[in-house]
Amino acid sequence: MAALMLQGTGSDVGKSVLVAGLCRALVRRGLSVRPFKPQNMSNNAAVTIDGGEIGRAQALQAIACRVQPHSDFNPVLLKPQADRTSQLIVHGKVRGTLGAANFREARRPLLDEVMQSFRRLEQDCDVVVVEGAGSPAEINLRAGDIANMGFARAAGVPVLLVGDIDRGGVIAAIVGTRAVIDPDDAAMIRGFIINKFRGDPILFEDGYRQIEALSGWKGHGVLPWVAAVARLPSEDAVILERDGRPGRRDRLLVACPIIPRIANFDDLDPLKAEPAVELVMVPPGRPLPAEAALVVLPGSKATIADLAAFRAEGWDIDLRAHVRRGGHVLGLCGGYQMLGRSIEDPEGIEGPAGRVEGLGLLEVGTRLAPHKVLREVGGIALGARLKGYEMHMGVTRRSAGVLPFVRFDDGGEDGAVDPSDRIFGSYVHGLLAEGAFRAALLHRLGAASDGLDHGQRVDAALDELAQAIERHLDVSAMVELARASGSRTA
Template structure:
């Protein structure tokens, strides 16, 4: 099990790379994360949902997605609650008042998933959440040491040297956690090192001396990581895209933005710059395309969009003849209204949309979770649906036809405003090329999925070079 000295130290990516490296060695390996908190999710073949990071890890392990890989998923909403997803299906909401108690009741279900995975493979690689040093969250924990001790899984602690203070972070973790928890940690590894690792030799030795744990290597900053889907919204704070003289695609960062990896295929295009627009910043008037992304709380994010004045920017973009694409919650926002009579996302109510598409949405208790395929913009598409609510079209034409005869989404009469429930559609090479052509640009024609797979191979090779994979294997029950 890889746990971290904090969030965003690279646990998810390292688990993915380890899964691919062990798969190269001929092992049947599966990923597992007991509890995840993320609005980035993926649909499994059986119609459930798991964290997007576990979907990437499953790809790395060359294994089909399964809800057992992430039995508990918390999806933050607008009113300080989280939607609780257990074994891929919605099981209500949790707030701060009942969160800790609910976790205790979920440990048996977490363990059942883990044991099922154990029975199906040679080795399970587990990812923790946050940090075991957050001792205020230790009671009832199922994500880090609570799980590790229940399952008897050896832990390796990951420290992020790029953020600074890694010696204190690793040694300090040993100092603050319970001795029985500390006994589960068998070693550490350092991630995101820039420069010559020899320069950190004294620091590496100091960590080993102060913590009493052995090191399993120093992982350099890996360029392949930039070609992998990002799990956490932390990356949005750093901005995405870059360069000049390119087609500009602008996407506002909404408070409950979800599945923002939908934009990754555009980021890989050499002629495209993707700009994530933070609050307090207008949407650039030079944008060729505005993407309204998915949202875990559409009404609240619609209100936020208006409060930021982004609605004015979107409408001005439309008047200038610019293209607009709304995905899932963003599609709902493009319509006339979003009603929530049952209070699915908070207090019952209704909010006006942008009115750019002749559609209306009513949120409900049923969640659509399915993989989809069809055609849009004259090209083939493949993706997945993940939404609560029914959207009805008025006079607008559908954006796509799925499964041959099922309409999806809507497009206005000008063809400039498009909305769809299909996440992942921009990974479809032909559709992406057609969209860029309508913007006056060209696509590189790259296969996005093949690119991700190649990046995983590169990451695994880097890990084999810089980490003691044999030593990590020796910690486990696997004996070949």
């Protein structure tokens, strides 16, 4: 019957990771904890135990709480797609499409459904840790807000404001937020946290006190840069914006193009963590590296539009050259659809109805459909066990004689393999997290795997983050704030 909300001075200040770390810290104190994000906007999503989907960050936070992901953890999810529109997911299910023009009006009625989820969670645990979206300082978006102060005031939940000192200007970011937001909104903020500090914290003591004096908010600590965070999945595509050039030449090179509407790119995190692998995310304007042993075509929220962008970059030419050189290709979900002969969209799921030619590297054809497949799966591929989840709108059929990539435990089949046994496609997200499957794949490419299940890495990183939060932040004060909110709303 208690709750605390973390909001940020901007996007990518570390709210999602801090919520995950705080959840794990509270669990380690013996509390029953649930994560909550009223509204999220992300194409990185996860399947829930109740057959829905939520933002990937809330799935990580559920792991931190040691509970199964549930659609109540993220009742409103917006998944950006083509033509300035977003797919609207409410309580885990597709409800329609929102455009930029009707976004503000359409979200207002969703507050009641957000509150329904929140009240259920309140009754189910000791503490709910809530994550905001963007920043309350975006006062142009305040009317009808359900993600930040609109929710905090409706639910009576106190807020801590997170500032990212690594990007600079953290004093102005926190004090400036105090200056521009509505006084009643400012009254919901009970303190601040400084995140991502590098160096000697003594050097920031004066700045810390100046923020307290100028904002009137109490500081709850300075969290240093925590190396373990790099081992956690990220929800924001901003982390993909990097050079795109290969680095270490003594590692197996895996390349993945950054398509405009890339989805579930955390599928690749287990490869990034492999000591023998160099993962390169290739941005627009760069060719796919010729020395790559494996090219991964990732998931997409708008497969047809992303296929057009892939071709516009000339990556289709690079990919064919890669295949001629004997390279391997793995297509995941939307990437699997792209590898086929064609993609049909007779009902206009992604835009105008029509049909486009695929890359023609697998003898399969895809027909998009309004029903979204959401389910957890397990099976065998490359002679090794795997598990993961499906999340797609469309049916892909193999031509006669084409072998499946995965044989599921329930007797079903998924994906396709080309005759050379070097090009694979599958709808299964998360398959690379399984140590046995990843080891089998890397063995084919001539590299050794550490064989660890990625979930073990993530869980250990959450414990390290929780320990850092306990050392550097006033967790006890946060618990008292949360409990005070429960006593006021009881």
